[in-house]
Amino acid sequence: MGYGLKKPVVMVGMMGAGKTAVGQALARRLGVAFVDSDDEIVRAAAMSIPEIFERDGEAFFRDREGEVLARLLQGGPRILSTGGGAYLAPANREAISAAGVAVWLRADPDLLWERVRRKNTRPLLRTPDPRATLNTLCAAREPDYAKADLVVDAKARYSIADMTGRVIEVLLTRPDVLEETG
Ligand SMILES: Nc1ncnc2c1ncn2[C@@H]1O[C@H](COP(=O)(O)OP(=O)(O)OP(=O)(O)O)[C@@H](O)[C@H]1O
Ligand SMILES: O=C(O)C1=C[C@@H](O)[C@@H](O)[C@H](O)C1
Ligand SMILES: [Mg+2]
Helix, strand or coil: CEEEEECCEEEEECCCCHHHHHHHHHHHHHHHEEEEHHHHHHHHHCCCCCHHHHHHHHHHHHHEEEEEEEHHHHHHCCCCCCCCHHHHCCHHHHHHHHHHHEEEEEHHHHHHHHHHCCCCCCCCHHCHHHHHHHHHHHHHHHHHHHHCCEEECCCCCCHHHHHHHHHHHHHHHCCCCEECCC
């Protein structure tokens, strides 16, 4: 059984939700290319995300993120994972819905914290109480993530392969996005 992907699928949601990990696995399952806006920004700047935030500030990062996203959306049907803040900007949401479809990987703060606590690569969590910051960010962002076209719940018991299967299931409810072939 093969798949025909018709437009870019854009993974959105909080840091740690699995956008990169599930996006990569999804691209392999569908036989399409994978791109990640965070990776593209890092490559173009030749700096890590914390370095960009430290040197140039979050607003600079968000500008680059918008540009990179707009460019990646023009690359045809493939899987595009975004950074956790990308879907918050109205211009980014408009660009995404004009070219593709957004899938929100929805996860509760406890699960996110288990995933992100070991790594210090997320500058927004470099606060005196990162666990509380994560809660606050989740609550503040939820109304925007909820604007995504499709939603898949992440749970601790769902492996990356499980999540990938669930995303494929919801994508197949949209024949304008994904169809089974052969
Ligand atoms: N379903 C899963 N089961 C087990 N581990 C997972 C699962 N999904 C993601 N992970 C792991 O959790 C961590 C965070 O996942 P990932 O980097 O994909 O998140 P992200 O949504 O891309 O975050 P960011 O917004 O910071 O880029 C990674 O180590 C990843 O391998
Ligand atoms: O949630 C966010 O705002 C971020 C998530 C990461 O993917 C990176 O894009 C960066 O650390 C900011
Ligand atoms: Mg990621």
